[in-house]
Amino acid sequence: MTKAVFFDVGSTLLRPCPSVAETMAEVAAARGHALTTRDFEQHMPAMDAFYEAEYLRDGDFWCSHEGSVAIWLDQYRYVCHLAGIGHDADGMAAQVHAAFRRADHWETYPDVKACLQGLKARTLQLGVISNWDAGLENLLRDLRLLPYFDVVVSSAAVGCRKPNPVIFDLACEELGxxxxxxxxxxxxxxxxxxxxxxxxxxxxxxDRHNAESSCPYERVESLVDLLELL
Structure with missing residues (x-):
């Protein structure tokens, strides 16, 4: 019988809002650069590819707060170079990162709260297991999601990242x-x-966009569908 449900955070519970491209355009304008959201949007696939390459090469940057911050900054710097403002990459990256440390630059997916409320109504314990920096718990608190969770385990806080089973073991131990x-x-x-x-x-x-049809695990298109799996 299922007693606990754990959740990832990025692309599971939360998404950037405004988008990364919109935020970079806002920061660029404030710093005197004549670049639009569209100018940055065209480089988002390259930014995603940059992250994936770094993650596959050595994703242990998620195992410390410093490393976790560094990967965010490196992505933003990379986009700045592609957009032609490499001379201001450091300043841009720092300001964009600061924006995404705030709750007002994130939003929950529409299915999140109904799912969490439904699971809580069944008296299940809930937790978070995420490759994230050490500010995750504060972010969830500011988004008013923290009260739903009995434990929050971020990779940077415990020094271990998914898919290492140790981070999952730690979360189970904390919930008993x-x-x-x-x-x-x-x-x-x-x-x-x-x-x-x-x-x-x-x-x-x-798998909200049916992009993982070949994966060997159970899939749901909405988090609310979890209530039928239990």
């Missing part, structure tokens, strides 16, 4: 549940699926 009694929901089969399965936790992939 066995892995077989838990479910983990996230958007990445290679981190959330592989890691949860290795720890003996039931993995579920949130």
């Amino acid at each position: 549940v066995q892995p077989a009694e838990a479910m983990h929901v996230g958007d990445r089969p290679d981190a959330d699926g592989v890691g949860a399965a290795a720890a003996g936790i039931r993995p579920v992939i949130i």
Whole structure:
């Protein structure tokens, strides 16, 4: 019987709002650069590819707060160089990163609160397991999501990242549940699926855009669908 449900954060519970491109355009304008959102949007696929390459090469930057901050900054600097303002990459990156440390630059997906409320109504314990910097708990608090969760485990805080099963084991220990009694929901089969399965936790992939049809784990299109899986 499932006693606990864990969640990833980015692309599972939260998404940037305004978008990264919109935020970079706002910061650029404030710093005197004549660049629009569209100027930055064209480089978002390259930024995503940059992150994926760094993650596959060595994703251990998520294991410390300093490393976690560095990967955010490196992505923004990279986009600045592509957009032709490399001379101001450091200043731009620092200001964009500061914006995304605030709750007003994130929003919850429309299905999140209904899902969390439904799970709480079933007296399930809820937790977060995320590759994130040490400011995650404060961000969730500012977004008024923290009261839903009984434990928040960020990779930077514990020095271990998904898919290492150790981070999942730590979360289970904090809640006092066995892995077989838990479910983990996230958007990445290679981190959330592989890691949860290795720890003996039931993995579920949130696939809102049907982009993971080949993954070997259970998938849902909406977090509300979790209520039918339990």
